[in-house]
Amino acid sequence: MLQHLNLPTIDESVVTVDGTTYALVTTSVPGERKLVVVGDGAGFVGEKQADGTLLCSLTPENARALRQRLAWLRPTVLGLQTTAGFGDRLGIATPGHVQATRGTGVAPLYAQQSVRENTRTGRTPQNVVDDAMWGAFEAGWREAWGADADHMKTLEDIEPFVSAGYSFYTIDPGDYVDDATETDDDATLRQKAEALPWHDLQSSLQDAQARYLKRFDLDQFAITFDEHTLLKAIAKYGGAMAHVARMTQRLREVAGSLPFEMEMSVDETGTTTALAEHFYIASELKRLNVPFVSLAPRFVGRFEKGVGYIGDVQELEQNIAGHASIMRYFGNSYKLSLHTGSDKFEVYPIAMRYTGGLVHLKTAGTSYLEALRLIASVDIPFFREILDFTRGRYETDRKTYHVSATLDKVPSSADLTDAQLPDLLNQFDARQVLHVTFGSVLDTYGSRLQRVLHEHLTEYHAYIKRHFDKHLAPFRRKG
Numbered sequence: 001m002l003q004h005l006n007l008p009t010i011d012e013s014v015v016t017v018d019g020t021t022y023a024l025v026t027t028s029v030p031g032e033r034k035l036v037v038v039g040d041g042a043g044f045v046g047e048k049q050a051d052g053t054l055l056c057s058l059t060p061e062n063a064r065a066l067r068q069r070l071a072w073l074r075p076t077v078l079g080l081q082t083t084a085g086f087g088d089r090l091g092i093a094t095p096g097h098v099q100a101t102r103g104t105g106v107a108p109l110y111a112q113q114s115v116r117e118n119t120r121t122g123r124t125p126q127n128v129v130d131d132a133m134w135g136a137f138e139a140g141w142r143e144a145w146g147a148d149a150d151h152m153k154t155l156e157d158i159e160p161f162v163s164a165g166y167s168f169y170t171i172d173p174g175d176y177v178d179d180a181t182e183t184d185d186d187a188t189l190r191q192k193a194e195a196l197p198w199h200d201l202q203s204s205l206q207d208a209q210a211r212y213l214k215r216f217d218l219d220q221f222a223i224t225f226d227e228h229t230l231l232k233a234i235a236k237y238g239g240a241m242a243h244v245a246r247m248t249q250r251l252r253e254v255a256g257s258l259p260f261e262m263e264m265s266v267d268e269t270g271t272t273t274a275l276a277e278h279f280y281i282a283s284e285l286k287r288l289n290v291p292f293v294s295l296a297p298r299f300v301g302r303f304e305k306g307v308g309y310i311g312d313v314q315e316l317e318q319n320i321a322g323h324a325s326i327m328r329y330f331g332n333s334y335k336l337s338l339h340t341g342s343d344k345f346e347v348y349p350i351a352m353r354y355t356g357g358l359v360h361l362k363t364a365g366t367s368y369l370e371a372l373r374l375i376a377s378v379d380i381p382f383f384r385e386i387l388d389f390t391r392g393r394y395e396t397d398r399k400t401y402h403v404s405a406t407l408d409k410v411p412s413s414a415d416l417t418d419a420q421l422p423d424l425l426n427q428f429d430a431r432q433v434l435h436v437t438f439g440s441v442l443d444t445y446g447s448r449l450q451r452v453l454h455e456h457l458t459e460y461h462a463y464i465k466r467h468f469d470k471h472l473a474p475f476r477r478k479g
């Protein structure tokens with residue numbers, strides 16, 4: 001039916017609803033796609049062909065019009081299903097993410113970018129959700145998917161994500177977590193606890209003491225709040241809880257009747273979230289009526305960007321078992337969220353085993369690294385340039401990320417043969433250096449990088465699929 005256009009149709013995208021057919025076609029520009037609307041073209045902007053067919057660019061206006069017609073292209077809440085977030089800093093990876101998700105039973109969030117990432121890539125929340133939507137459409141995804149406004153820290157962060165139609169809001173109150181409480185004496189803890197904004201917490205220190213100074217019996221163990229444990233939990237996380245309460249109130253005001261779900265993340269803080277502190281956080285979120293579906297504590301050991309888990313896996317297993325027991329105490333009403341979750345292959349089976357699938361996995365930079373892996377094979381001189389550039393940027397760009405790579409372990413390109421280059425994407429230090437410098441790389445090389453990837457899109461999606469097949473296998477729904 002679309003043959004008359006003489007542009008190859010992407011078969012997976014073709015769909016007919018209410019007598020109108022929609023499809024993506026490729027053009028002679030590498031990587032470029034256009035939307036074809038055959039039938040009722042009202043609301044779309046494009047070039048009208050002789051037979052009335054519309055050929056449309058992938059603009060925000062046309063994305064909006066398509067979402068209005070095809071309900072499954074709107075991000076939606078996913079509840080307590082096992083979920084995975086697929087951050088895509090380049091805006092072209094989603095078809096690969098779809099290929100990997102299909103048939104796994106894992107519910108995807110194909111749009112997921114933090115405020116920090118958007119600042120570095122120069123993309124808006126709308127760009128991110130539109131790119132993910134076009135990718136899902138291209139790959140023929142017809143099921144539910146979500147969009148995560150990740151690591152929102154301030155009240156001002158909220159509005160642009162709500163206007164862009166996000167469904168999942170990750171509140172990161174990390175700036176209000178007081179890590180110094182780990183070593184404070186009781187007098188200091190009390191002073192800090194008394195100074196909290198109790199009004200925002202809709203409570204008082206006395207009320208909190210009445211609520212928590214006791215023993216709570218969980219299925220595997222008990223949590224007993226003595227004076228010190230409670231004062232520390234309150235002094236450490238009370239300010240964060242107050243901030244989450246403020247963020248939730250603003251989100252409700254801005255979202256109005258739009259459905260949404262929330263996560264609270266304190267994974268990017270300096271100290272581990274003790275089990276009693278997880279209990280306090282979850283209990284307070286419930287008391288404050290925060291509609292959270294997942295919680296990202298800071299686990300024992302280290303979850304760093306782009307690499308495997310760093311620490312004692314048995315200790316982590318015990319830690320996850322404890323967190324899962326607290327979740328059960330609260331009626332399995334939320335999921336454990338694994339931030340910086342990519343490449344932690346040893347962690348996934350453990351998380352699944354103890355939570356019974358109440359897991360949310362977040363990934364992002366690993367898809368960008370797969371793009372660099374491809375470039376290391378298809379445009380070697382360019383990869384050499386990127387590598388040397390990132391070595392110059394690392395010390396600056398690492399500052400807001402948890403990474404421990406050292407530059408002396410990352411060779412400069414002159415010290416490597418062509419054949420050795422792709423293997424850098426398997427090396428701890430090189431992965432982290434390449435990972436956290438994405439913003440600077442995109443500022444300097446963005447259009448060239450996009451051009452190379454657009455010339456090799458099918459391969460890029462195959463790289464993504466292969467990489468994510470490994471990630472998702474432990475999360476597959478059985479039966």
Ligand SMILES: O=C(O)[C@@H](O)[C@@H](O)[C@H](O)C(=O)CO
Pocket residue numbers: 087113114116117150151338339340341342362363364365
């Ligand atoms: O880089 C970022 O800012 C984000 O992608 C992450 O911190 C995100 O929350 C994540 O955990 C992805 O693995």
